[in-house]
Amino acid sequence: MGMFSKAMSMVWVLIIVCTQGQPLKAPKEISSKLSRNPQSLSLASSDYGHIVHETPLAVFEPSSIGDIRALINFSNSLPNPFTIAPRGQAHSVLGQAMAQNGVVVNMTKLNGTRIFVAPCDGKSPLGCYADVGGEQTWVDVLHETLKSGLTPLSWTDYLYLTVGGTLSNAGISGQAFRFGPQISNVLELDLVTGKGDLVTCSAEKNTEAFYAVLGGLGQFGVITRARIPLGPAPTRVKWLHLLYNDFTAFCRDQEHLISMNERNDSNAADYVEGMLLLNQPPLDLSFYPPSYHQCITSLVTQYGIIYIIELVKYYANNSQPIQQVANLVKELKFVPNFRFEKDVSYEEFLNRVHGEELYLRSKGLWEVPHPWLNIFVPRSRILDFNEGVFKGIILKQNITAGLVKVYPVNRNK
Ligand SMILES: Cc1cc2nc3c(=O)[nH]c(=O)nc-3n(C[C@H](O)[C@H](O)[C@H](O)COP(=O)(O)OP(=O)(O)OC[C@H]3O[C@@H](n4cnc5c(N)ncnc54)[C@H](O)[C@@H]3O)c2cc1C
Known part of the structure; x- marks a missing residue:
């Protein structure tokens, strides 16, 4: 430690x-x-x-x-x-x-490098990028890059985390199936090594230090600057929740959604995650229209666990992706009619957990123990995981579970 x-x-x-x-x-x-x-x-x-x-x-x-x-x-x-x-x-x-x-x-x-968005003139062989101090938070990186119409590509769900902190872990969210985790989206780092040297490293230069520090749990040096690749920022997102009562169908559809990206399908989703809606209080239905709360509650009561695919399609102000979203969901096997959609700004979507933070803080439920576990489960065992853990432990033993997220990523990322 x-x-x-x-x-x-x-x-x-x-x-x-x-x-x-x-x-x-x-x-x-x-x-x-x-x-x-x-x-x-x-x-x-x-x-x-x-x-x-x-x-x-x-x-x-x-x-x-x-x-x-x-x-x-x-x-x-x-x-x-x-x-x-x-x-x-x-x-x-x-x-x-x-x-x-x-x-x-x-x-x-430390207010070292701060956040510098390089002029994106198409001349740099690196493409568009930002130089960011390791102590900066991702929410500040988002605000700063959006001023230039640009954005990092890979995120975490929550943005009040530092660049040095997530790059010492992995930085995984619903974009990881497309771009890989945040540690796969770094062009260059400045580090203070264990010998006290200030070293610049990348995939080409001082590679051992570069790959040791990314995901290195703070054991190999202090990240003082990261060069993060940027892409054009969308302005709005279509944000969907699809509800399933069958875990096999849920997994098959999630895998189908991320495979569309591998096939370069222009309809492919920009973000795919998933989560459990458990028949235990508090049942958070804030995403859904109040007129549906009763029937969603009945569904959860009937099945004990409802699985939700969360997916997002980015778009620019003037081009509603109505047909693409329709193509995206048309073959999916969610419970008929249990499809919900919101239309929000890109920033509102990325910073979505902050609203939950403010709510939990107001209830005194933010500064409480968090025995969280993040694991990768091989595809071959994910159905067993549902039977053994979600149903066998959480449901059967009625264990209060808090937030449970489950979504696929491609190994090659
Ligand atoms: C509400 C919430 C939601 C989250 N959601 C996600 C998510 O969606 N995806 C995800 O991947 N993670 C998520 N996380 C986990 C988060 O990415 C990690 O806990 C991350 O380490 C937090 O960053 P931090 O700045 O708080 O780091 P800290 O907890 O301060 O540090 C984490 C580790 O990094 C080291 N470290 C910190 N700064 C530096 C530096 N500059 N140089 C070298 N080492 C350093 C520390 O020594 C420590 O080992 C979430 C956490 C919370 C609380």
Whole structure:
């Protein structure tokens, strides 16, 4: 947990490090940015999971990349280097951004690269891209790139996460079947390595560092800049929910939808996900017109679990994709008439979880334990997973499940 996770035993008190009985002072530029105030320590000892609690010795608040290098160099100069963990928004669920008895680097204090959208004049061999500080949130990246009519291609469902944080994991959402996860959508990175060097890396340059850090759980370096490819931004989306009572039909249709993209079918969806509607409170029906709440509730009560395909077709203001959406759903085997559609702006769609966040915060249900699990299940076992877990455990044992999402991605992405 935390970068350089071989946590060494050490005695380390704020700016004085005792080694073999000799007090050792941290350099001034470091000590002035180390904080032990109770608020900072308490914040760095917790995360979105509210399951693991580990208190660091101090929180480091860098104002420059040079500060991060100085901290790492200082640690390396000691006989027993201390554990260092970069922390973005701490939306991890099991203490991944914590450093027991080490130093947590509060990346949000760093305002390094910020967000720079390169002029997209068709001349760059890289195409359109943005250079983004590792501490920036994806919601800010969205706002900034939209000003130029551009957008990153691959997202997470929730956008108040940092670029460094999701690139240290994977960054998966309903666009991953088309473009791959966010870690497959990076042209270049700047890193401060475990040796304190500032390194620029890509698929062509310093490749070992590049592929170690992407999905590297913060163990191989601190991401200070990422170059993210951009494409033209749509303005609006058709956002559909299709309800199924049969898991086999649900999976077959999801697979059919993502295969349309492989065949370069112009009707293909731009986003495909799926989720469970469980017969347990609270039944969230906010997507659906109130006049349908009663019949959806009856359906869920009858079957115990309803499976929802969530799909989206992007479009520009002046070109409603009515025929494409009709082609997209015409062969799908959802429960007849249980097809629901919204028409919203691209931004509203991408930032959809924020509304849920505000609602849950207002009910005191955001800062609660989140024992979340994300797993890849091979296609050959997904029906067993439904029988054994969704029906066998959640339904039969009536276990309160919270949000359950299930959707396919292509291995080649
Ligand atoms: C409501 C919600 C919805 C989510 N939805 C999705 C989703 O749809 N898809 C998805 O893929 N994930 C999703 N996640 C998970 C999320 O992507 C990860 O938890 C991610 O790590 C969060 O980013 P963060 O900035 O909070 O990172 P943190 O939790 O702060 O850090 C995560 C890891 O990255 C390291 N790290 C942080 N910054 C840097 C950096 N600059 N350089 C190197 N290492 C760094 C940390 O040390 C830690 O190991 C969701 C999380 C929440 C809370």
